[in-house]
Amino acid sequence: xxxxxxxxxxxxxxxxxxxxxxxxxxxxxxxxxxxxxxxxxxxxxxxxxxxxxxxxxxxxxxxxxxxxxxxxxxxxxxxxxxxxxxxxxxxxxxxxxxxxxxxxxxxxxxxxxxxxxxxxxxxxxxxxxxxxxxxxxx
Numbered sequence: 001x002x003x004x005x006x007x008x009x010x011x012x013x014x015x016x017x018x019x020x021x022x023x024x025x026x027x028x029x030x031x032x033x034x035x036x037x038x039x040x041x042x043x044x045x046x047x048x049x050x051x052x053x054x055x056x057x058x059x060x061x062x063x064x065x066x067x068x069x070x071x072x073x074x075x076x077x078x079x080x081x082x083x084x085x086x087x088x089x090x091x092x093x094x095x096x097x098x099x100x101x102x103x104x105x106x107x108x109x110x111x112x113x114x115x116x117x118x119x120x121x122x123x124x125x126x127x128x129x130x131x132x133x134x135x136x137x138x
Contacts, residue, residue: 037101040094043087048072 041049051072055062062068076084 035105037098037105040098041091043084043091044076046090046094047076047084047087051075 048069052068055068055071
């Protein structure tokens with residue numbers, strides 16, 4: 001039995017060293033806005049999207065995400081700057097589009113308009129329009 005009490009003491013000491021139960025409050029993360037535009041992909045991720053499709057066609061039985069990532073990374077490293085140029089150009093174009101939509105988004109927040117017309121979703125509004133048309137026909 002003395003061994004069990006020594007194990008308990010060791011775990012208690014470990015908890016004390018880790019700072020468990022010290023009463024520190026964890027900071028809450030700010031809520032993410034679902035309407036905020038997503039960041040654009042880098043040139044590597046633009047390349048990876050195309051490479052993933054090609055890799056799946058060549059290896060239909062491979063279900064490993066890690067294998068696809070490793071193959072893509074090794075091919076990206078082997079590419080010259082000239083080979084990477086079209087992907088870099090696509091990434092720059094997506095970045096410009098993102099910056100434009102982000103400016104529009106932040107300007108919309110600054111003016112106080114959220115872009116929401118009402119509490120109804122668009123599908124509900126469309127359903128109401130269809131109901132009105134059906135009533136007009138009768």
